[in-house]
Amino acid sequence: MATQKLWLRCEKKEFERRSALSPSTAKKLIKAGFEIFVERDEQRIFDDAEFEAVGCKLVDHNSWPSAPQDIPIIGLKELPVSEDPLPHTHIQFAHCYKKQAGWSTVLSRFHRGGGTLYDLEFLTDATGRRVAAFGYHAGFAGAAAGALALAAQKKGEKLGRLEPYENESAMIESLKTTLGGSAKGVRALVIGALGRCGRGAVELFRKIGLDEDDIVKWDMAETAKGGPFQEILDVDIFVNCIYLSSAIPPFLTHEQINSAGSRRRLSVVVDVSCDTTNPYNPIPIYSINTTFSEPTVPVILNDGLPRVSVISIDHLPTLLPREASEQFSSDLLPSLLELPSRSSARVWTEAEKLYTEKLGEAVQEEGLR
Numbered sequence: 001m002a003t004q005k006l007w008l009r010c011e012k013k014e015f016e017r018r019s020a021l022s023p024s025t026a027k028k029l030i031k032a033g034f035e036i037f038v039e040r041d042e043q044r045i046f047d048d049a050e051f052e053a054v055g056c057k058l059v060d061h062n063s064w065p066s067a068p069q070d071i072p073i074i075g076l077k078e079l080p081v082s083e084d085p086l087p088h089t090h091i092q093f094a095h096c097y098k099k100q101a102g103w104s105t106v107l108s109r110f111h112r113g114g115g116t117l118y119d120l121e122f123l124t125d126a127t128g129r130r131v132a133a134f135g136y137h138a139g140f141a142g143a144a145a146g147a148l149a150l151a152a153q154k155k156g157e158k159l160g161r162l163e164p165y166e167n168e169s170a171m172i173e174s175l176k177t178t179l180g181g182s183a184k185g186v187r188a189l190v191i192g193a194l195g196r197c198g199r200g201a202v203e204l205f206r207k208i209g210l211d212e213d214d215i216v217k218w219d220m221a222e223t224a225k226g227g228p229f230q231e232i233l234d235v236d237i238f239v240n241c242i243y244l245s246s247a248i249p250p251f252l253t254h255e256q257i258n259s260a261g262s263r264r265r266l267s268v269v270v271d272v273s274c275d276t277t278n279p280y281n282p283i284p285i286y287s288i289n290t291t292f293s294e295p296t297v298p299v300i301l302n303d304g305l306p307r308v309s310v311i312s313i314d315h316l317p318t319l320l321p322r323e324a325s326e327q328f329s330s331d332l333l334p335s336l337l338e339l340p341s342r343s344s345a346r347v348w349t350e351a352e353k354l355y356t357e358k359l360g361e362a363v364q365e366e367g368l369r
């Protein structure tokens, strides 16, 4: 069989330091017979030399448009907006299957170029579960940002710009220092604690020193009684990590916070789920997504009440790009190893079926033939 080639492109989104492939995943693919091309990229958390050292071939930055058309291009985030036809096979998050803004324009580029899209969000195993996701590190980073916001708030300050950390131990050390050595004594509630994001949030709280009893873990069973929940007002940090799939009563409301007066502990809400504009958002106390440069938004409360801040950043794993990329690409590895037989391997045939369906909708939307 011919050698399977794969081309890791650079990321063009600002602040995005994550990578779809890590050097260790690339090494395993090469061992399995792949030939891996890696675009030089200074923004990527891994150095070019780390890829070269495991046998990847370095190629020019952003040179994928002129790559041979039989080489699949792998990346993470959306391609820069353009009208150029796409003749290659692309493996990436494209965010165009749920009719997001510009969805049909993106798909029409594939239609005109004759390429194929395998969207990473829709690569699933036989049980329908995603083969690779960034949830764990989203929860981990969200809880970290929450702890930083609490520390700032205790000093009467607002949390400043967040910068990605080189690695997890640098993050934990920096957090502990900011928190005066440890976060012992802080109390947190994680809802959706059994999911990917929730497990990450719980683990971060453990690593920065919260007592196990001070990490309250809720999932479906605990919220079945229906909100709003007084228990949220009784912790310093509340982290929402649920996967919202239907209308549910709110977990927390303005009225509830106002009527508790100063008799509440809650200071920071981290909405990892970020269902900000969803009509069923169970935390209807804020209405915007926050950013790395402005990580918090204050909840508008009655005069004189202690502050509550919300963090609602929708790309949290970027705070910990090395570990997030490492985990994502190692979860993706078994599927990548099946790439040579993608015309029959279930994970790829299912993803292609979905692509064909979405392409058909886009062709109709754009009036193409």
Ligand SMILES: NC(=O)c1ccc[n+]([C@@H]2O[C@H](COP(=O)([O-])OP(=O)(O)OC[C@H]3O[C@@H](n4cnc5c(N)ncnc54)[C@H](O)[C@@H]3O)[C@@H](O)[C@H]2O)c1
Residues within 6 Å of the ligand: 133, 134, 135, 136, 138, 191, 192, 193, 194, 195, 196, 197, 198, 218, 219, 220, 221, 223, 241, 242, 243, 244, 245, 248, 271, 272, 273, 274, 313, 314, 315, 316, 317
């Ligand atoms: N902000 C970010 O950067 C970021 C990154 C990745 C994922 N996310 C989002 O985080 C959310 C969770 O993702 P995940 O991968 O952890 O999902 P998951 O399916 O692994 O976990 C979700 C958990 O929520 C629980 N849950 C669902 N409804 C609940 C309810 N009403 N009460 C209590 N628990 C409930 C489920 O039982 C499950 O344990 C998704 O909306 C996802 O889009 C955000």
